[in-house]
Amino acid sequence: MKVQMMHGAGGEVMGELLKVLSCVTHNNAGGIGLESLDDGAVIPIGGTNIVFTTDSHVVHPIFFPGGDIGRIAVSGTINDLAMMGGRPIALSCGLILEEGFDVGDLEQIMQSMNTALGEAGASLVTGDTKVVEKGALDGIAINTAGIGVAETVVRDNGLMPGDRIIVSGTLGDHGLAILTHREGFDLGDQIRSDVAPIWSLVKGAMAAGTIHAMKDPTRGGFAAAINEMARKAGVGVRLEEVAVPIRASVRSAGSLLGIDPLEVANEGKVVMGVPEEDAESILAAIRRHPLGKDAAIIGKVVEGSSVIMETSIGGERFIEPPMGDPVPRVC
Amino acid sequence: MKVQMMHGAGGEVMGELLKVLSCVTHNNAGGIGLESLDDGAVIPIGGTNIVFTTDSHVVHPIFFPGGDIGRIAVSGTINDLAMMGGRPIALSCGLILEEGFDVGDLEQIMQSMNTALGEAGASLVTGDTKVVEKGALDGIAINTAGIGVAETVVRDNGLMPGDRIIVSGTLGDHGLAILTHREGFDLGDQIRSDVAPIWSLVKGAMAAGTIHAMKDPTRGGFAAAINEMARKAGVGVRLEEVAVPIRASVRSAGSLLGIDPLEVANEGKVVMGVPEEDAESILAAIRRHPLGKDAAIIGKVVEGSSVIMETSIGGERFIEPPMGDPVPRVC
Ligand SMILES: Nc1ncnc2c1ncn2[C@@H]1O[C@H](COP(=O)(O)OP(=O)(O)OP(=O)(O)O)[C@@H](O)[C@H]1O
Ligand SMILES: Nc1ncnc2c1ncn2[C@@H]1O[C@H](COP(=O)(O)OP(=O)(O)OP(=O)(O)O)[C@@H](O)[C@H]1O
Ligand SMILES: [Mg+2]
Ligand SMILES: [Mg+2]
Ligand SMILES: [Mg+2]
Ligand SMILES: [Mg+2]
Ligand SMILES: [Mg+2]
């Protein structure tokens, strides 16, 4: 079998490829390990929950409306730490560069990384730099790994019937920003990536109530995230289409291009399941955060096993787990 | 300025490129950070010294005599943790795959990673998988980051006049294995990579005496490592050529190809500076380890600032810091 683009697209097809990981028997360091396929791992060390996660980034193009590969490399890892309840502390940076890559561009990327680190309150403490010959890589790839500390660990598998589903803002912005920019649409500043570290938003939400489950809707978008959360918890979800925040510009670009904004990556959002009684206070806390103004309660957890959307015209449709993100190299 | 191959070769030229890191102001999480340019960072968390490091691997070819990219990806990170005195605990794995990459090869690589993890007593707990379109990457790149715990932190800058310099075995094996294999030399099994995780060897050495400084002689080889250790400590080093362990096959391949075995990467070795009074017991401990049978005391630390080799014919020559490793994509 040969690797296909969809094997890296965050959805069902990637899940198939990840079966190669089953040969890794040294897969848990005492806490939450590889078997959980959560946003990160947790390792209890000396009474502290150390959260550990990584993402590599190959986004194309490397500069796009609203961000660049440096900002995404830092934000992606910060957000996976945050999804486990982890306060981000330290990041590593593994650069792979193509011979001929512009050093000025690299400086700009490192500066973006530094800005995002500042926003998240984390530090870049170690790294590595490799160069491959011209033609052996398309410009640059950046891996970041991150360490955080969680007072309360939050999983992606904790949804319970009755929980309310909250999203921290509009969906689909990053994926459609990349795609429209790549296709050369002149949309001015109408569609911008949402890429941002959201630890402080998550921290505020955690202080406002109990969070049963959370996940960042990156590759495969909201549709992949909510289906994985529901599957892992063995529950169903009912969503209300009218409540789902999607920018008008994103919605129209999506229908023009035949792309569902719910299936493309977000890079500064969280999907949460919270007990009904805490939902309003958590929503209020998120909305107080500059990155959470469009947050909304969009549905609830039910017994069952499907994710169903009640449409604005009174019908129902399944939100299926996507085969993968329709935008290649979205992050 | 454009990135050149030598910018990724671990020597003086790479140091120039790394100046782009100076714009990273969020560079320390309270312990040893980016400013030290050591093998890894140290972050004190709840009274524990957490060691954190990363390396990306783009070795070509991906399968070579003595190992493969999976074994090197695990060993490299384990060894950087060990160089800080860190017992390896957990690793991450960031895969970037080219469309069309063989899944059977990937399985073999993951199995190698698992074997090396077992040898080191560490676990792979989290990861990420990205795929890029055919032509955008030469097959596969693997990043690993690692977390360890250090009871005693060891730096690469602690050499003191009078210290003895120990190497844990023969030098140049990995670099010349890659190069001769790539050039298509039919050397049978004569030159094999030394790639291996050496935490247990290092642990034994630490238990046998005090280690003032250590570093793994990877890209740029022993010459880069010893010069960096001397420069950071503000000392000189005198080495005895007759004492330096180099396999005859490696030496002849080196002279045939015009490559100095002291300037190419090793992937399972350590260079240490230890107080004279501990040198013999540390050497004995290393030699008791299966990977340390060829260990030797090869010189001593002196006042001054140069690394000088007393040659076997009674002369002297400088061991200069190399511009970079002469073997491209050696790891
Ligand atoms: N190469 C790999 N080695 C080990 N674990 C992996 C690897 N690739 C993915 N995983 C694991 O599979 C799960 C899903 O990975 P994925 O990258 O989709 O998560 P994510 O980082 O939350 O999403 P995204 O990468 O879209 O931001 C995670 O638990 C991750 O640790
Ligand atoms: N892209 C980067 N971002 C942050 N720090 C970096 C980066 N590249 C290198 N460094 C830092 O520069 C120093 C030298 O890196 P280098 O990769 O040569 O060390 P190493 O891993 O010990 O050697 P090797 O990679 O040959 O095994 C290390 O302290 C490393 O953390
Ligand atoms: Mg995630
Ligand atoms: Mg992620
Ligand atoms: Mg390195
Ligand atoms: Mg090192
Ligand atoms: Mg290294």
Ligand SMILES: [Mg+2]
């Ligand atoms: Mg990931």
